[in-house]
Amino acid sequence: MLGFMAISGVFGLRNLQKLRIALKFPDEIYCNTPSQLTLQLCTKRKFLPHYLLTIAIEGSEIMCHLLAPKQRQERKVTVTFDKRGIAVIRKAIVKSPFPVNFFVRSNIYMLDESCLVFPCPIPLPVGWHDDSTVDAGSLSQRRKGSSTETESIGAYTEAEPLKQIHWKLSARHDELLVKEMSAESGKPVIIELDGLPGGIEDQLGHAAFLINRLILEGRATGLRIGDKTIPPELSRSHRLKLLAELANHV
Amino acid sequence: MFRIRNILSSLLCLAAVIGYLPLASYLGAIPKVAIPLAIIFAFFAERKELALKERYSLILSIAAFLFYALQFNRHNVVQPAVEMLAIFLAIRLVGEKSPRNFMQSLTLAMFCLAGSTLFDLSPGFVFYLIALLFVFTVSMVLLTFQSRAAAFEPDSRELRSIISVALLQPLVAAPLIIFLFFILPRTQLPVWHGLTRAGADRSGISESVKAGDKGSISTGSSVVFRAETKKLLPNQLYWRAIVLNSIKNDEWIRQTPPPEKSTIKDGKNVSLNIFLEPGRIPFLPTLNRPERIIGYRGQPHDDRVFPAPRLTGGLRSYQILAKTDATLSTIGSFNKKFYLQPPANTPERLKSLVARAVTGIRENKQKLDAIENIFAKMNLSYASSGLPTGANALENFLFDAKKGHCELFAISFATALRLAGLPSRLVGGYYGGDYNELAGYYVISEEKAHVWVEVWIDGSGWITVDPSRFAVNFEESVSRKRTDFSLKMRLALDSLSYYWNKAVITYDFESQLSAAVRVSQGFQGIREIRFNLRKAAPYLALPLLLALLFMLLTTKRKTPEERLLAKFKRVTKARYGILFSPSSGLHEAVAHLDNADVREFVATYTAAIYRDRKLTEAEIEQLSETVRRIRKTPPV
Incomplete structure (x- = not known):
């Protein structure tokens, strides 16, 4: 029995070794908002599979029943970051009760994967309107039929209206894809951070909300943050650039 | 897709069968x-999801516990304990199957198998153990899946993979189990022998014999002991155990013999190892005539009888130094009258026959010859059934039925000797044995139990006489040499029991200690051996070749890119002391270094590798040249 227990211990230990764990982040991660990260799992083992793995990342756990050699598995793991700016996921804890359910062993894999967390978008108070927050134009309600032509295809970030989801294309991929429309019209605006209500974190949240809203409405949007002014533009990459600026604001 | 729960239920039934089979006959x-x-x-019931409710299982278990607890006593420990385990197993099998209950049932099946060893620890146990170990391991792994991922239903490929890895464990564990068996500290007495063993009191020999007390004799084939020695002549195979020297109520019994300083003369030295089968043996069997038992802790009696130590289980194997065809004589005198009292019910016809035969003979040797003549002419035959019984059994045997077994021959002959005034005694033990050529030992079973006579002849000492040899059919019935195929098969199978007995049953603390001493002596010996490479080369070549082949097959071959990078890192480290950690990139590592060659290498290399393409031959050539330059250029 002792011999068997010793060998099962070795099997349990080896079951947690030689794994490759990597994380793929979505383009947009917002503070205090659950985000779905993609966990890629494969093994360096040549013969034996891994069994009954539980991988814990930032308090979220996912399970993998069996990972065969040369197999690559992808799992979604939901993580909520509580601070904006650069967030680092330092480690993944891999646990398993394999081979016999007497003990749960664990092994730590250092990941040191980092991502940029944007401020959580906060809608502006109802009825709030101040022209001083915008330059070269004014806020307007969303116009019907503001855009009809698809300019490009991008990943769904939960900020886009559902009607923009390209269902046919999404069906062929693992994730939802949205049609990014070309702007038809709308005056360019520049958001002045200092003019937004509330403390600095609230201002950043309002600014993130406005950037998403305005660009999706098809208005070229710029940002004035401190002494720095980013001229208005209308593209997805520009929107991410503005959000990154907000995320990194000291 | 397979339901793990269904597979587990089937495996549990199989485990229960394996645990039950070796135990069944003792329940x-x-x-x-x-x-x-x-x-x-x-x-x-599993398919129909029927099961006994947990509370009823509990009530039944408590009732079974109380029932068997009442049967416990100092002399009856094993039977109630084992039966209780068996009933618990039965209750668990019909009860609800939570992962915990599955686990308990498997453990109970294992306990049942272990319980069977309290009755019989034969090599067959190993086969059941191995089978149960495999079933147990697979079940435990599946149980882990069942507990942690109940919804998981593996496909056939996944199931095969899980079962394979589960089966691999006992296979890998086997050498370790054997190793641990031999090195773990052991008790001085094997634990089994301390417990009451059912049906283990048979040894085939009696501590008293009486003419006519049984109509037939034991023909049991249970092995009593095995004797590891060279092959001996048939007439040397007298295994001595007990000497019956007195008569009480017509019964030959053993009393403490009168002091005599016995000595063994002449004969051929024989050394042999005896392995006793489990069972109560009051006197240790030896080969006629035994000089001493090595390591014997008791007090041997003067008539070369060795009482077994108080705990019979304490000595399961021992080495004897004996002399065959030797004479047992005495230094000085001893109380001969002790050996002269004839039984009260001696037949008158025997008395007169002996009186007539020895009249006028003074020499003891001639008296012995005369009595041997009487028996030789009586036309007696040997039989194991239909034996004369009752008070007149001796007379009936000698003069009417004329057939009997060794006890009747020995009693009547010893009686005749005593009537003639010759000190005599009965010796009980075994005669013969089947020699196992394969492993070099004799198997002595119950049916070989035998009684013969020792007679004192002045000037010669105690002489062995086997009166059964006067039977006209002695050769066929007593010393028959069987050579049939079934005997050969039986002996071949017996080799298993022999090695099992030798390696497992008798392996105690002493054996462990002596093995350790042998190993340490072996190491000392190694130091003294001068290493001769030329002689050792052929022995070393094959393992080295195999190791080399294994390394070649298993070592991952490096790509030209990997070789180039390794060279670059080596050279840069030597020239500029840069340490490359696995987690940092190349750019990061050389960021602070102002060296055009290094930067060129990193730029070209990463440009290719990060785009997931291989370096071209020209690039490899160029980068090799860059590395050479870095090596040759001293740092500024």
Whole structure:
């Protein structure tokens, strides 16, 4: 029995070794908002599979029943970051009760994967309107039929209206894809951070909300943050650039 | 897709069968019937999801516990304990199957198998153990899946993979189990022998014999002991155990013999190892005539009888130094009258026959010859059944039925000797044995139990006479040499029991200690051996070749890119002391270094590798040249 227990211990230990764990982040991660990260799992083992793995990342756990050699598995793991700016996921804890359910062993894999967390978008108070927050134009309600032509295809970030989801294309991929429309019209605006209500974190949240809203409405949007002014533009990459600026604001 | 729960239920039934089979013959009626019924129920009920409710299982278990607890006593420990385990197993089999209950049932099946060893620890146990170990391991792994991922339903490929890895464990564990068996500290007495063993009191020899007290004799084929020695002549195979020297109520019994300083003369030295089968043996069997038992801790009696130590289980194997064809004589005188009293019921016809034969003879040797003549002419024959019984059994044997077994021959002959005034005694033990050529030992079974006579002849000492040899059919019935195929098969199978007995049953603390001493002596010996490479080369070549082949097959071959990078890192480290950690990139590592060659290498290399393409031959050539330059250029 002792011999068997010793060998099962070795099997349990080896079951947690030689794994490759990597994380793929979505383009947009917002503070205090659950985000779905993609966990890629494969093994360096040549013969034996891994069994009954539980991988814990930032308090979220996912399970993998069996990972065969040369197999690559992808799992979604939901993580909520509580601070904006650069967030680092330092480690993944891999646990398993394999081979016999007497003990749960664990092994730590250092990941040191980092991502940029944007401020959580906060809608502006109802009825709030101040022209001083915008330059070269004014806020307007969303116009019907503001855009009809698809300019490009991008990943769904939960900020886009559902009607923009390209269902046919999404069906062929693992994730939802949205049609990014070309702007038809709308005056360019520049958001002045200092003019937004509330403390600095609230201002950043309002600014993130406005950037998403305005660009999706098809208005070229710029940002004035401190002494720095980013001229208005209308593209997805520009929107991410503005959000990154907000995320990194000291 | 497979349901793990269904597979587990089938495996549990199999485990219960393996645990039950070796135990079945020792169980009482209730558990003997209960387990098979429970197994059948468990097998079919699982599909219909029928099970005994947990609370009823509990009530039944408590009732079984109380029932068997009442049967416990100092002399009856094993039977109630084992039967209780069997009933618990049956209850668990029909009960609800939570992962915990599955686990308990498997453990109970294992306990049942272990319990069977309290009755019989034969090599067959190993086969059941191995089978159960495999079933147990696979079940435990599946149980882990069942507990942690109940919804998981593996496909056939996944199931195969899980079962394979589960089976791999006992296979890998086997050498370790064997290693641990031999090195773990052991008790001085094997634990089994301390417990009451059912049906283990048979040894085939009696501590008293009486003419006419049984109509037939033992023909049991149970092995009593095995004697590891060279092959001996048939007439040397007298295994001495007990000497019956007195008569009480016509019964030959053993009393403490009168002091005599016995000595063994002449004969051929024989050394042999005896391995006793489990069972109560009051006197240790030896080869006629034994000089001493090595390491014997008791007090041997003057008539070369060796009482077994108080705990019979304490000595299961021992080495004897004996002399065959030797004479047992005495230094100085001893109380001869002790050996002269004839039985009270001696037949008158025997008395007159002996009186007539020895009249006028003074020499003891001639008296012995005269009595041997009487028996030789009586036309007696040897039989193991239909023996004369009752008060007149001796007379009936000698003069009417004229057939009997060794006890009747020995009693009548010793009586005749005593009537003639010759000190005599009965020696009980075994005669013959089947020699196992394969492993070099004799198997002595119950049916070989035998009684012969020792007679004192002045000037010669105690002489062995086997009166059964006067039987006209002695050769066929007593010393028959069987050579049939079934005997050969039986002996071949017996080799297993022999090695099992030798390696497992008798392996105690002393054996462990002596093995350790042998190993340490072996190491000392190694230091003294001068290493001769030329002689050792052929022995070393094959393992080295195999190791080399293994390394070649398993070592991952490096790509030209990997080789180039390794060279670059080596050179840069030597020139500029840069340490490359696995987690940092190349750019990062050389960021602070102002060296055009290094930067060029990193730029070209990463440009290719990060785009997931291989370096071209020209690039490899160029980068090799860059590395050479870095090596040659001293740092500024």
